[in-house]
Amino acid sequence: EPFASILVALEVMAFDLDMISIGCVAPMEPVMKFATRTLMVLLLFAVASVVHFGYLAWQRSRGGAQAGKGFQISLLLRTAGTLFMVFFISLCSSLLAPFRRNQHPNGRWTVQAYHGVYCNGEGEHLSMSVIGGLACLLPLGFLAICVWVIIWELPKRLQTADVKFLRACSFLFMRFRPGAEAFSVLFLVRNALVVLCPLFPGASAKVVSMNLILYGSLVMVAYSKPWRAMVCNFLDMMLVTGMLVILDMGSLFVEDNDGGTTMVICLIFSALMLLSIIASVFYGIAKHFIQKYRKPFKFFLCHQKIAAGSMARLLKIELQKRGSKYSTFVDCDDLNDLTRLFSYVGQDTETFVIMGSPDIMTRKWCVGEMCTARSHKVNTVLLMWPDFVKPDKAFIENYESIVPDIVELANYNIGLQEVQDTMAWISTVETIDVPGLISGEAIEHICGQMTGTTRSRSIADTREAPDCIILSDLDNME
Numbered sequence: 250e251p252f253a254s255i256l257v258a259l260e261v262m263a264f265d266l267d268m269i270s271i272g273c274v275a276p277m278e279p280v281m282k283f284a285t286r287t288l289m290v291l292l293l294f295a296v297a298s299v300v301h302f303g304y305l306a307w308q309r310s311r312g313g314a315q316a317g318k319g320f321q322i323s324l325l326l327r328t329a330g331t332l333f334m335v336f337f338i339s340l341c342s343s344l345l346a347p348f349r350r351n352q353h354p355n356g357r358w359t360v361q362a363y364h365g366v367y368c369n370g371e372g373e374h375l376s377m378s379v380i381g382g383l384a385c386l387l388p389l390g391f392l393a394i395c396v397w398v399i400i401w402e403l404p405k406r407l408q409t410a411d412v413k414f415l416r417a418c419s420f421l422f423m424r425f426r427p428g429a430e431a432f433s434v435l436f437l438v439r440n441a442l443v444v445l446c447p448l449f450p451g452a453s454a455k456v457v458s459m460n461l462i463l464y465g466s467l468v469m470v471a472y473s474k475p476w477r478a479m480v481c482n483f484l485d486m487m488l489v490t491g492m493l494v495i496l497d498m499g500s501l502f503v504e505d506n507d508g509g510t511t512m513v514i515c516l517i518f519s520a521l522m523l524l525s526i527i528a529s530v531f532y533g534i535a536k537h538f539i540q541k542y543r544k545p546f547k548f549f550l551c552h553q554k555i556a557a558g559s560m561a562r563l564l565k566i567e568l569q570k571r572g573s574k575y576s577t578f579v580d581c582d583d584l585n586d587l588t589r590l591f592s593y594v595g596q597d598t599e600t601f602v603i604m605g606s607p608d609i610m611t612r613k614w615c616v617g618e619m620c621t622a623r624s625h626k627v628n629t630v631l632l633m634w635p636d637f638v639k640p641d642k643a644f645i646e647n648y649e650s651i652v653p654d655i656v657e658l659a660n661y662n663i664g665l666q667e668v669q670d671t672m673a674w675i676s677t678v679e680t681i682d683v684p685g686l687i688s689g690e691a692i693e694h695i696c697g698q699m700t701g702t703t704r705s706r707s708i709a710d711t712r713e714a715p716d717c718i719i720l721s722d723l724d725n726m727e
Contacts, residue, residue, distance in 0.1 A: 279363040280376045283346060287384045290340050294329055301325045323417035330420040333391050337437060341444040344384045347377040349447055392437055395421060399434050429475035439466050451510040452503040456496065463493050540596060546578040548699070549598040551618045554581075556606035557634075559727050560687070564604075567696045575700060591661055594618050595625035602630050602699070603678070605637040610644075610672070611651065617658045620671045629678045630699060634726075635685045640672040648672065687726055 277285065305321065333340075349361040350368045358368040366373045398418050406414045422430035439462060446459045467489045469475075474482045548568060552561040558581075565577040578593060594601060601622040609615050622629050640648075649655060649665055658668070681698050684691050697703055 278373070279360075279366050280373050280380070283363070283377050284380055286343050286346075287380060289343075290332075290336055290387075293332055293336070297328050297332060298325065301328065323413055326417045327420050330418070333388075334420060334437075337388060337391075338440045338444055341385075341388050341441060344381045344388070345444060345448065347374060347381045388441070392434075392441065395437060396434050399430050403430060424477055424481070425475050426477045429473065432469075432473070432475035435469070436466075452500070453511040453514055456500045456503070457514050459496055460493065463489050463496070467493070544599045545576065545597045546583075546593070547575045547599050549578040549594055549601050549618070549622075550604060551594075551602060551609075551615050551622075552604035553606050553609045553612050553615060556608060556727055557604045561604060563687075563692065564602075564695070567692050568700065571696060571700050571702050590614070591617060591621040594621040594627065598622075598627055600630060600699070601627045602632060603675075605631050605633045605683075607634060607636045607638070609637075610640055610675075613652060613655050613658060616652075616655065616668055616671065617661060617663055619675070620658070620663050620667050623671050623674050624667070631675065631678050631680045632683050632695065633680050634683050639676050645669050645672045685726060686723065 301321075301324065346362045347360055347366075350358045351361050351364075352358050360366040360368060360374065360377070363377075366377065368374055370378070398421060402414070403418070403422070421433045425432050442462050443459065446455050446462070449455050449458055467486060470482060470485050470489070476482045476485060550561045550564060552558065561579055565579050565582075568575045568577050578598065580590070584590060584593070601618070603609070603615075603619065619629075621627075644651070646669075648669060655665065655668055658664075681695055683695065693703075
């Protein structure tokens with residue numbers, strides 16, 4: 250107490266008629282009480298329909314704005330769907346009441362919510378089970394309709410701009426960001442599974458199954474952020490976290506004598522943990538040997554965007570025309586996570602290409618890539634621009650004053666000494682000269698030296714009447 254009383258008070262959301270003491274006015278047998286409880290949700294829909302049509306009739310009588318818009322069935326469907334979404338867990342929980350049971354010291358079983366009904370599959374229990382089983386078709390049908398709408402119909406209706414359909418079904422997907430509409434169905438499935446957890450035998454199985462569902466939901470929301478408003482994502486995670494804490498704290502008060510089930514669950518998850526460790530080790534070993542002989546990228550183009558961005562794009566296009574095995578990394582295409590920039594150089598690249606524009610040695614990120622290539626012994630080629638000057642002794646010794654922000658690379662375990670060693674190493678790598686004026690023949694020559702291949706010029710390359718005229722500055726190669 251007082252938490253137990255709070256939980257009891259919340260049972261009114263599960264259509265528990267005992268909460269409003271209706272038995273004092275109209276005493277009912279368990280079967281009748283369960284049937285009435287089952288029909289409560291239909292009563293809500295009936296009330297919503299009466300209010301809807303009553304409102305339309307009132308609008309027509311006074312000539313309001315809604316008078317000439319028909320019965321507005323889409324609005325009624327949206328209301329009914331919203332009610333179903335709100336009371337989905339409560340409805341499913343109340344319908345499954347005949348299948349939740351308690352065992353007494355004498356070995357007899359009774360229905361958890363109706364203590365006077367024995368779980369023997371006869372008489373009152375049989376009647377309640379039949380009513381509950383048939384009534385379960387209602388939420389199952391709603392779930393099936395939702396799956397049909399989201400998976401099959403919604404993409405078609407979006408293409409045809411069927412606004413009426415979208416408005417009628419907006420209760421399903423309008424709360425989610427574009428592209429995350431499927432989460433409305435996933436959350437309904439999650440809610441249905443949560444309701445089924447109390448049907449498992451033994452407290453251990455119930456607690457573990459509920460934990461798995463809630464932890465899965467928490468990870469899914471944290472990773473995908475499906476809600477349209479970001480604050481709703483945080484609210485969802487907070488609510489699920491609170492439910493997990495309450496569930497784990499409540500499990501401390503459960504007296505479960507079924508030690509065998511608990512032991513089996515512990516063994517299963519211990520085995521899964523051990524297998525996960527072994528699988529991760531073998532995955533790392535396999536990945537190491539695979540990447541040792543076959544890297545994801547044949548070339549990595551290290552370039553200064555302002556001076557060689559367009560050249561890098563042209564070079565990538567021409568290299569990949571030589572064959573699919575010449576995959577080429579350009580950061581604006583392939584870099585999704587800045588923290589992985591240097592790992593792409595050291596682990597995923599066969600040949601590191603330095604596009605030697607005049608100021609590339611003053612760009613900290615480019616220098617960091619060079620340091621990584623040197624430390625990981627990645628094959629390196631320098632494409633040397635006409636104005637490029639290799640670092641000399643004075644430049645290397647005064648590098649920290651020339652490029653003061655180079656110290657930021659310390660966050661990636663790259664110090665000044667590694668940078669200076671890399672500056673000296675630049676003079677030892679293979680060099681390919683880049684002419685001052687780029688032409689098709691020059692690009693083919695560079696690609697041929699990098700790949701050891703030749704490419705015959707196509708008709709498109711030699712066409713005399715171009716489709717597009719490009720105005721260029723011959724004094725600026727980029």
